[in-house]
Amino acid sequence: DAGITQSPRHKVTETGTPVTLRCHQTENHRYMYWYRQDPGHGLRLIHYSYGVKDTDKGEVSDGYSVSRSKTEDFLLTLESATSSQTSVYFCAISDGGGALNTDTQYFGPGTRLTVL
């Protein structure tokens, strides 16, 4: 596995509470991504980062914010969790060393989040 860890791996929280998920990489890759995976929807991009403090929105960014203060860490925050944010969240990284369109994304182990 690429050196990617996610924490926590499982979390149960209540509606309205803030939640922060962490992605940590040891590969020194420039690009980092947050996806959510839901039955019937597949993987959907939430936010991505192309460098320290450089982030942008993906397909399903509403209700989520991100921060990247160090190359190795990419944080995903749910400011006020809702039941619709119950999902499995995956972090991915890529080095962008070649042409971006051929860059390979490696996925972390995932975080299962349940919002009651």
Place this chain on the structure above:
Amino acid sequence: QKEVEQNSGPLSVPEGAIASLNCTYSDRVSQSFFWYRQYSGKSPELIMSIYSNGDKEDGRFTAQLNKASQYVSLLIRDSQPSDSATYLCAVDGNTGFQKLVFGTGTRLLVSP
């Protein structure tokens, strides 16, 4: 809205047979195509990438791309029970960043 379509399956094949997985995409400017395998409860892992029309072989896996018809397929020869997983097709929209769009995946079951 870019879309990637896959038959959800399950696709059932006997051990030793060829499994054929298909994917269609809507965005004609897409240039990069990826197949990921995901075991239940695990994270996706890349098994093949393809960028040019035609076939690309890697061991028991062959990816096929036809940009004119906007489809990409994955063939698995000599299928093994360990190949039983969900296969995700992903397409890059040539946006300058690798913002992949994933299909919902095809579940493959290989019976001994």
